[in-house]
Amino acid sequence: MDRVIIAEDLSLSYSDDETIINKINFSVNSGCFVFITGASGSGKSTLLKSLYGALKPAQGSLVVGGVEISKVSKSKLNFLRRHIGIVFQDYKLIKEWTIEKNIMLPLIINGYEKNVTQNQVDSLLKHVRLKHQSGKYPLELSGGEQQRVAMARALSHNPILILADEPTGNLDDYSAGLIWNLLEGANTQLKTTVIVVTHNIPETMNIDYKHFHIEYGSIHEVN
Amino acid sequence: MKSIRNHFSLVVALVSILFSIQVFTIIERSISAYKENLASSYSIIVVSQLSIDEKTMKSFSSLVDEVSELNPDHVIQRLNTKIDPKNLELLKLTLPNFYKLKLTHFPTPTEVENLTNNLLNKKSITKVENFSHNHDSTFKLLLLFKDVIAVFSLSMFVVTILLIIKELKIWQFMHNERMSIMGLFGAPIWLSSAVLFRLAIVDAIIASILSFILFTYLSTSFWVEEQLSYIGIEIIFFDQVMDFAILSGVALFLSVLLALLIVIGHKEEV
Incomplete structure (x- = not known):
C-alpha cells in the first residue's frame, strides 16, 4: 500500500528557542483514517499545519503525497494543496462570498467546468443539509452550519487527503454527527486518506482507524 | 451598500x-x-546712429524674432507748425534710426540683460530701452503665481x-x-x-x-x-x-x- 505521509526525524518549531515537535517518525498509508490526539499545546495542530506546508520542518524530512515539504517550491506546494481538503477549527470561510461560492472554491482553483462545479456543489449542499441556505453568507449561519460548509468545501474536489483540525470542537451533536458521517463516507466510499486532529475520538466510529498520540513533542501509536 | x-x-x-x-x-x-500674450505685446526699442539690417539685428541673439524700423515722421509732423520746413528736413536727417524688436518668447530678466549688453556692444547703438522695471515685476509675478500653484x-x-x-x-x-x-x-x-x-x-x-x-x-x-x-x-x-x-x-x-x-x-x- 502506498504511503501518503512519511515523517522521518521530523522537528517543528515556530522559533529557534522552542521546539514543538521533536524528531518524530511516523507514516500514514493511503486510504487510512487517522486520529491524532494530545493535550492542548502538545503540537497536534502544528503537525497538521506542516502537513499542508504552512509550516516547514525545522529538521528532518516530511513527505506528503510524494512532495518533500522542506524543499517544496511555492508552485509545487500550490499543486499539492489542490489535492488536499482542509477543515479548520475556525472554519476559514470567505465572509464576502456566499456559502455556495465558498464550497466552489477548490473547484474554481482546480479549473473545473462550471456545470461540473454546480452539480458537485448542489450535491454537497444536500449532503450537509444546507441546500435551502445556499445563497446565504457565512456570518448568517450558526457555528455548526459554518463547519458543515467548511466540510463540504474540503470534500468538493475529491481530494486524496483530508486534514481536519478539531472539526467538531464546538459543535452541537447534530452537526458533529453529520461531520463524522461525511468523513467516514469519504474514507470508505472514495478511499480518501483522512487525518483528524482532536481531543476526543467519537465513540460512534464505525470504521477501522489508526490512532497517534502526541505528548512532550513525541508521537506514538495507540493500539 | x-x-x-x-x-x-x-x-x-x-x-x-x-x-x-x-x-x-x-x-x-x-x-x-x-506668456505668449506678454511676448507679443513686449518689445525692445533700439536707437542706432547707423542703419542696421534685420539679419545683423537677429545675429545679436536668437531671442530676436522680428525687427521693424520705427518711422519718425509722425513725431516730426507734430513739430510741423512750429519749425521751419527746411529745419525740419535737417532734423529728419540728423535723427538716429529707431528699431522695435519683437522677441520669440517672454524673456527672463537675464535674457533681457544679455540682449541689451550685446546690442550696446555695437558702437553705432547708442540706446536700448528694455522696459526692465515693468518686465521684471511682471515676470516675478508670473513666477510667484506658478510657485504658489x-x-x-x-x-x-x-x-x-x-x-x-x-x-x-x-x-x-x-x-x-x-x-x-x-x-x-x-x-x-x-x-x-x-x-x-x-x-x-x-x-x-x-x-x-x-x-x-x-x-x-x-x-x-x-x-x-x-x-x-x-x-x-x-x-x-x-x-x-x-x-x-x-x-x-x-x-x-x-x-x-x-x-x-x-x-x-x-x-x-x-
Missing part, C-alpha cells in the same frame, strides 16, 4: 489626485498662454498619497484573509489577488469617469470662460481625449500599484 463603501474611499482619493494633476495642467497652460498641487498630492497609504492598510486587512484562505487551497497568486486587481481597476475607471464629467462640466461653464476672458487668454481647459487618457493612465497606474503593494506585502498565515 457595503460594496459602495468599499469603492468610495479609493475613488475619492484617486479623484483628488486627478483633480490636482488637471488643475496643475490648466495653470501651466494658462501661464504659457499668458506648484506648492498647492504638491501638498494636495502628498495629502492624497497619505490617504492612499491609509487605504492600502484597510485593503490589506480586507483582502489578506481571503487571499490566505485561497492560498491554503492551492490558489496561485494571480487567482487569489484577482478580486483585488478587479476592484483596483474598477475604482480607477470610476475615478477617471468622475474626473471626466467634472472637467467637461467646468470647461463648458460660463464662470470659467469669464475668468479666462478677464485674463485675456484662450486655452484648452480639458482635452477630452489626451487629458482623459493621461488621467485614466495615472488612476490605473496608482490603483494597480496599490494592489501590487498589497500582494507583495501579503504574508501567508501560519
Whole structure:
C-alpha cells in the first residue's frame, strides 16, 4: 500500500528557542483514517499545519503525497494543496462570498467546468443539509452550519487527503454527527486518506482507524 | 451598500489626485498662454546712429524674432507748425534710426540683460530701452503665481498619497484573509489577488469617469470662460481625449500599484 505521509526525524518549531515537535517518525498509508490526539499545546495542530506546508520542518524530512515539504517550491506546494481538503477549527470561510461560492472554491482553483462545479456543489449542499441556505453568507449561519460548509468545501474536489483540525470542537451533536458521517463516507466510499486532529475520538466510529498520540513533542501509536 | 463603501474611499482619493494633476495642467497652460500674450505685446526699442539690417539685428541673439524700423515722421509732423520746413528736413536727417524688436518668447530678466549688453556692444547703438522695471515685476509675478500653484498641487498630492497609504492598510486587512484562505487551497497568486486587481481597476475607471464629467462640466461653464476672458487668454481647459487618457493612465497606474503593494506585502498565515 502506498504511503501518503512519511515523517522521518521530523522537528517543528515556530522559533529557534522552542521546539514543538521533536524528531518524530511516523507514516500514514493511503486510504487510512487517522486520529491524532494530545493535550492542548502538545503540537497536534502544528503537525497538521506542516502537513499542508504552512509550516516547514525545522529538521528532518516530511513527505506528503510524494512532495518533500522542506524543499517544496511555492508552485509545487500550490499543486499539492489542490489535492488536499482542509477543515479548520475556525472554519476559514470567505465572509464576502456566499456559502455556495465558498464550497466552489477548490473547484474554481482546480479549473473545473462550471456545470461540473454546480452539480458537485448542489450535491454537497444536500449532503450537509444546507441546500435551502445556499445563497446565504457565512456570518448568517450558526457555528455548526459554518463547519458543515467548511466540510463540504474540503470534500468538493475529491481530494486524496483530508486534514481536519478539531472539526467538531464546538459543535452541537447534530452537526458533529453529520461531520463524522461525511468523513467516514469519504474514507470508505472514495478511499480518501483522512487525518483528524482532536481531543476526543467519537465513540460512534464505525470504521477501522489508526490512532497517534502526541505528548512532550513525541508521537506514538495507540493500539 | 457595503460594496459602495468599499469603492468610495479609493475613488475619492484617486479623484483628488486627478483633480490636482488637471488643475496643475490648466495653470501651466494658462501661464504659457499668458506668456505668449506678454511676448507679443513686449518689445525692445533700439536707437542706432547707423542703419542696421534685420539679419545683423537677429545675429545679436536668437531671442530676436522680428525687427521693424520705427518711422519718425509722425513725431516730426507734430513739430510741423512750429519749425521751419527746411529745419525740419535737417532734423529728419540728423535723427538716429529707431528699431522695435519683437522677441520669440517672454524673456527672463537675464535674457533681457544679455540682449541689451550685446546690442550696446555695437558702437553705432547708442540706446536700448528694455522696459526692465515693468518686465521684471511682471515676470516675478508670473513666477510667484506658478510657485504658489506648484506648492498647492504638491501638498494636495502628498495629502492624497497619505490617504492612499491609509487605504492600502484597510485593503490589506480586507483582502489578506481571503487571499490566505485561497492560498491554503492551492490558489496561485494571480487567482487569489484577482478580486483585488478587479476592484483596483474598477475604482480607477470610476475615478477617471468622475474626473471626466467634472472637467467637461467646468470647461463648458460660463464662470470659467469669464475668468479666462478677464485674463485675456484662450486655452484648452480639458482635452477630452489626451487629458482623459493621461488621467485614466495615472488612476490605473496608482490603483494597480496599490494592489501590487498589497500582494507583495501579503504574508501567508501560519
